Amino acid sequence: MAKQKMSKLAKSEEKLALKLLIPTFIILLVIALYPLGQVFYTSFTNRTFAGTGTTEFVGLANYQRLLKMTIKELPPVIDEQTGQQKIDEETGQPVFEHPIRVLPRRPNLYRPVYNFKLAGHKYVIGAITPDFIRAVINTIIFTVFSVLLETILGLGVALVVNSEFKGRGVMRAVMLVPWAVITVVSAKMWEWMFQPTRAGLFNMLLNKAGLGSGNFSFLTNPTLQMPAIIAVDVWKTTPFMALLLLAGLQLIPNELYEAAEVDGASKIRQFLTITLPLLKPSVAVALIFRTLDSLRVFDVFQVMLAQKRYSMASFNYFQLISAREMGMASAIGVIIFILIFIFAIIYMKSLGVDTE
């Protein structure tokens, strides 16, 4: 009798639980799963936006256009008079054939992504959509450097704020300021600081320090673009990292440090043998969390570099809105999804889900 009643209760509880979950799952179905399915499907078609042509199934063509790459050796240019390789008069470097002439043109035109030299030979890597290959490389460089710098700086800030001092509360409040600034706004603020004249903060400071003549164009010079973008992201997200690590630091019992102190261990030794090992789980979680976030970076790239340099997400946006290539944009979406999915699996494995 009692048992039956329990199971009745359990049944009604289960019914209630399902009712309560239904709205959430319906919403997620409409805004996440259905569009995701749509994206997967569209990525195999040549669908365009508001196009007049009919949509056709094109198989893996979009993926090929995005990912196919080729390596070709560049033949040396022979000087007809000497029969030797031509030497550039200005630079003194041997001259090689222009990549465009070497790369395949049919059925798709390959354009150069990167040239490199190996054992006296010169090679070129070509791709059909070099902008996408570069976008992937940009995103990976961005992710590696910004996550690394944020972790190191965040750990530093967390360690400082974790010690006892007057004004610790104020300090914690200060830490939240960059986090609270809208990403687009912070990108605009930094864009203004990066002005290519001495009206910009960085050029003014560098000039005062005797570096350059105050005209570094951080956002148009290709070698300075990535460092500039990374600097913005590091400023904006270091506080978040520091907060996560601070929470981890506060879980370490003080007794451990007291015992180490009694044993005469130095501060550095304490840091290496107590703090670091015990902080490892927090660092791991924060790292993967930030990595997932950086891989889909959009705001800073779109605001500061627009079409000068793409991240994967901003290239996707460009393909969709400006080029109106829905099929291509969908294929990019799928590639980003797969990349992030792999990281997310690692994240969940390292985190574990506690159901009770």
Added chain:
Amino acid sequence: MSREQQKIIKKILFYFVLAVIVVYLLFPFYWAVNSSLKSQAQLAMTPATLLPRDPDTGNISFFTRNYFAIFKNGQFLRGLFNSTIVATSTTILSLLVGSFAAFALGKLRFRGKAPSLYVILAMTMFPQVTVLSGLYAVINALNLSARFSMIFTYMLFTLPFTTWVLTSFFKDLPKEIMQSAQVDGATPFQTFYLILLPLTAPALVTTGLLAFIQAWNEYLFALTFTSIDVSARTVPVAIQYFSGEFARQEPFGEIMAAAVVVTIPIVILVLIFQKRIVAGLTAGAVKG
């Protein structure tokens, strides 16, 4: 060197490091405030000055017209209005729907709980950009207005987040509360909205605030969905497309004024709810 001296040096070093951190974190914002108080001529001065100065005399002189200009400028006010509507609606909807799901996941027993939790957790990491083209198609098919599209699609990140964080708060509530309410004859749903929901009010505020900030911040969807309807632009999009009243080039004075105006309310909110926000953020990211 005596011990006393060593201690003092250590202290000085510590406060020096602290000062460096504070300057690093606050200076860009200070620079925005500084620049927002400069006229076009003052902004063009080289080298740039740490305080707004008169280009001829070099005396300190503040220029406040940027602030008046942005409030006279329809784009910015409309942006604030749109952002407020969109972010508030998304937050309320997510809290409402999310707290139902969180109650089920945190306090009820049912089959399929673990997979449901996995789905929610996976959704918190869902890369929005991947469904951009699919969502755009859905919205075109449903013929939704730009504002409503944003409210609806922002739930893609606010809903899993609120559900996940609230679940961990519900889990932490003692089981006895539910049991004693049941003994008193309350149905589980009554227990939920009469007893548990009021108890989680602080968590609702924190989670709501974090969801609001995420929605307030959102740029990708806003940029995409307002590309046809300019009047629906939210603050981030409006600031990006700012065209000034008097300047021919990008009006950085006004942009910086707008940046300061939209940042200050959020900073104040964040400072008021500081402790809660930290708790919510770490719960969202760390708690399993």
